[in-house]
Amino acid sequence: MTGSTSARILIIEDVMIMQEFLRLQMEAGGHEVTAVGEAEQALAAIKNSAFDMILMDLGLPDEDGLVLIRRIRALRDTPIVVLTAREEDDARLAAFEAGIDDYIDKQVNARELLARIRNVLNRSKGRPAQAEATTLLRFGTWTLDLDAYTLLDESGQAVDLTPMELRILGALVRANRRVLNRDQLLDAVSDTADPPTDRMIDAYISRIRRKMGDPSVILTVRGVGYRLGVSSQQD
Structure with missing residues (x-):
């Protein structure tokens, strides 16, 4: 965060009157706000900037909000309200x-909304900082x-992975030991022309695993999905 009370908040809301109301409330609370009205705009903003929190509606014009949450979770661990x-x-x-941090009815009054936003931000202070537009990922060796x-690999030799394999591996590395199920991995690569099943x-x-020669790098969590088996860092 940029300060003890200020945070960078992404608002995802397609109803302009509501979007402007939320913007004004967040700015009145001392926060820096970016507001978008569609899922694809939100994903572009998340990939290009670091936010301390995401405040979003579920009813979006271009994608179901639950799908968007899974896509965000495959990229970032940013708190979602x-x-x-x-x-x-x-x-x-x-x-x-799907991985949200709080669920608030739109009828909530402004004072309670700001208080719950503050609580989520306070709980998230111990999370690792999110990198901006991260494309260089280091994990294990x-x-x-x-x-x-x-x-x-450790010696600087390239491993022959296909673009799809690299994208799936990238989603797991960004999750940094957080488990991703198959739906989340599919969402992470769903903007490709021919996404996998x-x-x-x-x-x-x-x-x-076979190409890397180390099956322990990606672990199977039985009945759930997959996670990285080593720690990662992002530059």
């Missing part, structure tokens, strides 16, 4: 299972350069 008119228990549970589409994810993981 959902502000929505959906009151169904199933929607609330699905949002928490490996270096992954997503700009150059290259994976290097959930069954293909298993095959890609198997090929990545």
